[in-house]
Amino acid sequence: MSGSVKMMIIGFSFLMILVSFLIGWWAKKKITSSQAYFGSTGMFGPLTVGLSSTAAVASAFALVGVPGLIYSTGNTMTFWMLSSAAFAMAYLILGKKMRAMAEIGEVSSLGDISDLRFNNNHYIKAILSIILFVGCVAYLAAQIKAGSELFSHLLGWNTIVTGFIIFGVLTVYMVLSGEVGGLLTQAFQGLVMVVAGVIIIIAFFIMTGGFSEVLNVVSTAGTVTKGEVSKTFGPDLLNAWGSLPGSIAMAWMIIPILGTVGQPQVLTRMYALKNPKDMPRLGLYTAISHFIVGFFAVVVAYGALYLVATGAIDPLPNGDSSIFAFADYLGVYAQLFTYAAVLAAAMSSASMFLSLSANIISRDLPSAFGKKIAPEKQITVSKITMFVLGLVAILFSLTSAEMVAILGTFGWGTLMSGTFPVFIIGLLWKGANGKGVASGLTVGLVLNLLSLTGFKWPGALPWYFNVITISVALTIFISLITKDKEMDPKVEAVIEL
């Protein structure tokens, strides 16, 4: 890549960071209460919330790791990436109930909803907060690492310096404007990803001539070798299942589709919507933006396969470089938007998980342990927490590679094991009680940690699938055989809605 192209990519990406900062700065004006700062509760329309949801869900992994997996193992991962119907499903399942919870009490965080549903059960709130914190920090660290390494490589700067510049700016605007700035900057970053997606999808068709050409060359290329790197092609690589075991395809269909309703970045956006009647339109806008971003990831992988199979580029030593290899081949216009889109994906997810983690540390966990912070002090405490957490996360992500890799195994599935007992079972079923949910959460937390120790689950399913199943089944079973306090009639009205 020439020096001038590098400078253009850097300039374009830093322009995006600057615009994000200015949006965050401007968003300060909209903070009129602690509910606004912590939760953007009932503040935004469906287009803004939709773009923000797509951006927060599509992390750097979606644009870098997913094409890498498709390049390496075929179409198995497309079940995950083409899950655009998941948003409508999530809102149909829980949208009106989550939004309605904000009508029966002050809701600024998921912990507040847990309090309302389970009569201020401190134990449930504490375990839920710990599970969410582990999942959020795992995501946050992965975004910081991916974004910083990519741009330090481009700039030729030290990774830590690069990380502090990009994610330091992010931390500052998040501290200033909380979830309001977070949601608005994510919407902008989501738009960047959508525009980049449209450009790259068009470029893919122009370059390859369409999917039949890709299928043709991938089916017939055999093994391509350059130096010590080889890539073996074959007709089965591009059937629906790819080369991974069928149980992985099954898990990668169920977990992203049903699991979307259990992601904090989707749950919190349900109560950020101003009018609950706009939930169907939110489903449409989120689906359209996810539709483009999802297809973006797929065509990038297909493009890389095509280039290697036709001998236009050498086989990739690491599948994760698919997106960059494809963009570099297309030329400067594709490079500008692709690098900016990857940075947008990393920043949007990082801001979401920084804000969630800071809320947990500064509000939910202290309240779960019976420590009340006066409402007028809450924003100040949270700002300090978010600033410190942001800086520590940057330093930690870029200096503890092994720990970040371990944490990387937590994420989507870990978050589901925490949210399904409390919110999905809890708000769909009056019979879910404190004892059942506490049991499901406790066992879920223990099993998440146990899975880190190398514990071997049966079969080829991803380990978190087992944890979610046990957590959900135990919540239901214990709730069935035990009795709890009477339910608040307002919560009953929400479940009936």
Add this chain to the structure above:
Amino acid sequence: MDLSDKRTGIIVLIGILWVIITVLGWKEQHMAGMYAGVILMLLHMMLGASKKGKLSSKLFVYPFLIWAVLWCISFFLSKYYADLYVGKIPDFTVLGFHPSFAWTILTYWIGGVLTLTIGFILFKDEWLSEKDWQDFKQKIQMIEQSEVK
């Protein structure tokens, strides 16, 4: 469709389905697991979309049932064409895709959005009407007033 006295039964079925799907995954019976996964999702949507325990029949038929059938057909056809052309170059494509993967594109991805997302828009009042929302807010107000007294 009245679900009010079936909610506990449906939740128990949800728990059982999670266990069954996991065991099917262990046993590499992924096709059965995927069909069971569709039922699992359908049950969640039925509970979530019901109002005062009642699920609109319109909503149940379209989008829910049509979506569920579409996805089951999708998985079946993906498996059928993958088996038919295993190790071979397919002698036809659908929009340029491998005939097995075409169903992921047409029915799983596009079909999923066209049923659930569009159906949700078309039948939004069956999920939550303005009257439902205002009635809910009024009910909360009444409960709060009675709590003050």
